[in-house]
Amino acid sequence: MRRPARRAPARRSRRARRAAAAGVLVVNMIPKSLSGEEHQDSEPTIAVNPANPQQIAASAFTPDPAEGPRAPIYVSIDGGNTWTLNSIVPSTVADGSATADITVAFGTASNTLYAGIIRYPFPADRTRLNILRTKDFQSAALMTVLVDRIGHGVDQPYVQAATVASGSAKGKDRIYVGDNDFNAAGGRTATIDQSLDAAKTNPTFSSVRIESRTTSGQDGPSVRPAIHPDGTVYATFHAWRTFSNATGAGTADIVVVRDDAGGVGPAPFTSLVDPGDGKAGMRVVKAAKFNFNGFLGLQRTGGDVSIAVDPRNSDVVYMAYNDDQGALYVLHVLRSLDRGQTWSPELRHINNALNPALAINSAGKVGLLYQQLTGSGAAQQWVTRFETTVNGTAWTPLTLAQTAASIPPKQFDPYLGDYDHLMAVGRNFYGIFSANNMPNKANFPNGVVYQRNANFNTHTLLNVDNVTPVRVSVDPFFFKVTG
Amino acid sequence: MALCHAKIGAEDHQAAPDIGDDGMTASPRRPTAAKRAGFIFSGTVQALKRSTVPNLPPSRRTAVVRVDEVIRGSGALSHLAGRDITVQLGTREQIKPGQAATFYTEGWLFGEGVAVRSLGHSDVARGSAVAAASGADPVRAKGAKDLDEHVADTDLVVRGRVARVASATPRRVRAGLTGYTPKATPFVSEHAALWREADIDVDEVIKGMHRIKRVTVRFPGSTDVRWAKVPKLRPGQEGVFLLHADTGSGYTLIHAQDVQPPESGHVALRARLSRRRQRKSR
Numbered sequence: 001m002r003r004p005a006r007r008a009p010a011r012r013s014r015r016a017r018r019a020a021a022a023g024v025l026v027v028n029m030i031p032k033s034l035s036g037e038e039h040q041d042s043e044p045t046i047a048v049n050p051a052n053p054q055q056i057a058a059s060a061f062t063p064d065p066a067e068g069p070r071a072p073i074y075v076s077i078d079g080g081n082t083w084t085l086n087s088i089v090p091s092t093v094a095d096g097s098a099t100a101d102i103t104v105a106f107g108t109a110s111n112t113l114y115a116g117i118i119r120y121p122f123p124a125d126r127t128r129l130n131i132l133r134t135k136d137f138q139s140a141a142l143m144t145v146l147v148d149r150i151g152h153g154v155d156q157p158y159v160q161a162a163t164v165a166s167g168s169a170k171g172k173d174r175i176y177v178g179d180n181d182f183n184a185a186g187g188r189t190a191t192i193d194q195s196l197d198a199a200k201t202n203p204t205f206s207s208v209r210i211e212s213r214t215t216s217g218q219d220g221p222s223v224r225p226a227i228h229p230d231g232t233v234y235a236t237f238h239a240w241r242t243f244s245n246a247t248g249a250g251t252a253d254i255v256v257v258r259d260d261a262g263g264v265g266p267a268p269f270t271s272l273v274d275p276g277d278g279k280a281g282m283r284v285v286k287a288a289k290f291n292f293n294g295f296l297g298l299q300r301t302g303g304d305v306s307i308a309v310d311p312r313n314s315d316v317v318y319m320a321y322n323d324d325q326g327a328l329y330v331l332h333v334l335r336s337l338d339r340g341q342t343w344s345p346e347l348r349h350i351n352n353a354l355n356p357a358l359a360i361n362s363a364g365k366v367g368l369l370y371q372q373l374t375g376s377g378a379a380q381q382w383v384t385r386f387e388t389t390v391n392g393t394a395w396t397p398l399t400l401a402q403t404a405a406s407i408p409p410k411q412f413d414p415y416l417g418d419y420d421h422l423m424a425v426g427r428n429f430y431g432i433f434s435a436n437n438m439p440n441k442a443n444f445p446n447g448v449v450y451q452r453n454a455n456f457n458t459h460t461l462l463n464v465d466n467v468t469p470v471r472v473s474v475d476p477f478f479f480k481v482t483g
Numbered sequence: 484m485a486l487c488h489a490k491i492g493a494e495d496h497q498a499a500p501d502i503g504d505d506g507m508t509a510s511p512r513r514p515t516a517a518k519r520a521g522f523i524f525s526g527t528v529q530a531l532k533r534s535t536v537p538n539l540p541p542s543r544r545t546a547v548v549r550v551d552e553v554i555r556g557s558g559a560l561s562h563l564a565g566r567d568i569t570v571q572l573g574t575r576e577q578i579k580p581g582q583a584a585t586f587y588t589e590g591w592l593f594g595e596g597v598a599v600r601s602l603g604h605s606d607v608a609r610g611s612a613v614a615a616a617s618g619a620d621p622v623r624a625k626g627a628k629d630l631d632e633h634v635a636d637t638d639l640v641v642r643g644r645v646a647r648v649a650s651a652t653p654r655r656v657r658a659g660l661t662g663y664t665p666k667a668t669p670f671v672s673e674h675a676a677l678w679r680e681a682d683i684d685v686d687e688v689i690k691g692m693h694r695i696k697r698v699t700v701r702f703p704g705s706t707d708v709r710w711a712k713v714p715k716l717r718p719g720q721e722g723v724f725l726l727h728a729d730t731g732s733g734y735t736l737i738h739a740q741d742v743q744p745p746e747s748g749h750v751a752l753r754a755r756l757s758r759r760r761q762r763k764s765r
Contacts, residue, residue, distance in 0.1 A: 094636070
């Protein structure tokens with residue numbers, strides 16, 4: 001197979017080298033050639049190539065700068081120090097040269113990048129799932145379409161991938177796309193679209209319905225898989241039990257499912273059975289309140305979930321979720337040490353925080369990324385924090401960004417994104433979040449590197465001429481924390 | 484010298500090099516490179532097998548070209564005049580250092596520098612016809628091209644005024660045309676359109692075969708990323724409305740370009756040309 005690691009990495013800037021040396025690197029990902037951009041680049045995800053961590057792909061609601069028939073991904077080949085937009089995702093000019101959802105993931109040993117997107121155009125409310133693949137994420141070639149499905153619509157595809165390390169399936173890429181598939185019968189819409197050999201020329205996919213109970217008519221959009229190298233795959237989802245069309249309010253069970261053989265077999269994702277009702281999927285939390293029409297600041301809410309499995313021991317799994325508690329939108333973190341059968345009391349309880357993203361590194365250290373709304377009035381801020389723990393009880397916080405909460409004005413929903421993303425490769429954590437891009441060092445307590453033109457003394461973004469001021473907008477920020 | 488042929492497009496009066504992705508040949512079924520290209524510029528070849536983008540290594544298909552004039556391009560590309568960019572050539576496309584040409588391209592890489600994919604090139608003299616037809620502003624030329632293509636995709640174009648706006652209701656709408664039955668989506672999604680409907684009093688049918696005085700259209704009220712850029716109609720609003728046939732027999736307004744200013748003569752002209760072509764094809 002042709003390996004894409006053939007291009008020379010760009011030289012790291014002095015600032016980048018200094019920041020990385022301190023163990024924390026934060027990079028504004030908008031390239032220099034796009035210094036004039038003012039788009040709301042929200043809802044980011046990131047994929048580090050485990051076979052070559054210098055290669056990193058990322059996604060956000062960033063349109064093609066050329067306004068062509070393709071949407072871009074972000075590409076780095078120097079470990080995240082510099083970024084380039086590469087427009088290789090199918091899209092349409094009339095719909096803004098972008099996607100309605102996009103997530104990305106690398107196979108662990110295949111150098112192959114996968115993406116799950118909501119593709120334009122789609123008819124009316126029936127969102128269109130595409131699962132895509134490229135074996136060279138830097139090439140000009142359009143990503144290959146592996147799945148193209150509409151039907152009644154498919155929402156929020158969230159892709160994870162792994163290359164099988166041993167056994168008869170060794171070398172095969174398995175990918176798991178969590179999505180909310182309205183084609184599912186009986187309103188049991190939480191789904192994993194999986195392929196057990198996604199890198200082959202014409203891979204087959206199956207839609208595994210992971211909801212085993214009666215719903216309010218459907219599940220929520222958040223379906224998140226997590227893969228362990230031993231073949232264990234977990235997924236968590238927001239299982240809607242009641243919902244009011246009039247108010248957007250409802251209750252959901254936070255369910256964790258598991259498959260001990262990577263989804264192989266006649267009944268995938270049924271390894272974990274809830275003793276309370278004998279059905280597949282542990283109801284870790286019952287009747288969590290949510291409001292699909294709710295907002296925290298300018299960011300809409302409605303039910304966040306995240307899950308991560310310890311790469312040293314697939315018995316150990318952490319999960320995070322949100323619920324409404326009065327006027328508060330509360331983030332909770334729990335842990336299971338017995339493959340999801342029993343769960344701890346909450347290990348973290350964070351008021352008015354959302355977009356939780358969990359990862360566990362090769363040393364067993366847990367990382368938690370989230371964005372919290374703090375303060376009030378004009379002093380209100382979005383604070384993006386990364387916390388780590390080695391025992392689940394003592395958490396070490398790191399503030400990555402703290403920016404004015406109502407600047408810039410919202411261009412569309414979601415303002416910051418319905419999710420952000422965190423992953424670990426070896427001992428290092430890699431993450432991505434979206435935030436106000438005002439060039440102010442006080443906004444980034446652990447430092448930041450901008451590629452786009454900016455004057456940090458006057459807190460002004462500058463266009464490609466390095467003179468003309470540019471308005472503040474929401475940008476994606478990459479970060480790496482050395483473990 | 485480019486080994487390609489150029490011809491003047493009969494309908495849009497733009498130079499349209501009849502060349503394909505390889506820079507040499509064209510499929511008669513495919514639009515010409517000039518029509519497909521989102522970024523057209525005149526430039527001078529600086530060097531072959533070179534690159535201005537750190538992430539993109541030089542190859543036999545990369546060339547550094549100085550942008551002399553941007554003819555058509557998005558705002559992110561319109562500032563490139565006087566700068567060197569990287570052009571990835573078609574598989575059989577040939578240029579030589581010092582050569583001046585008009586390049587028909589699509590955007591590709593945006594990093595420290597910019598790289599574009601060539602759909603073909605022509606000599607500057609022929610390419611200048613594109614510039615003349617497009618006008619001086621490359622961004623407006625890009626917008627006009629996109630609008631041309633969009634008008635061709637519409638089913639009904641009318642000039643008129645919004646008489647009424649309401650939430651879409653599950654009743655059969657009696658319009659001057661035929662009605663439709665807007666259904667509340669049975670599923671809840673952050674991408675739900677949250678349909679509203681509007682009656683438009685029609686002053687003129689610019690495209691479409693119907694003689695109508697009023698048309699009812701659906702438009703999304705949602706601020707989700709999918710729908711936020713689609714114009715939100717309000718009572719009294721005047722304009723040229725580019726409408727798309729619904730899966731029923733009604734019409735929807737679903738793209739950012741679907742409402743144009745009432746004095747939009749460009750839209751009217753393009754729509755009439757599109758209608759004329761439709762008639763001829765019958």
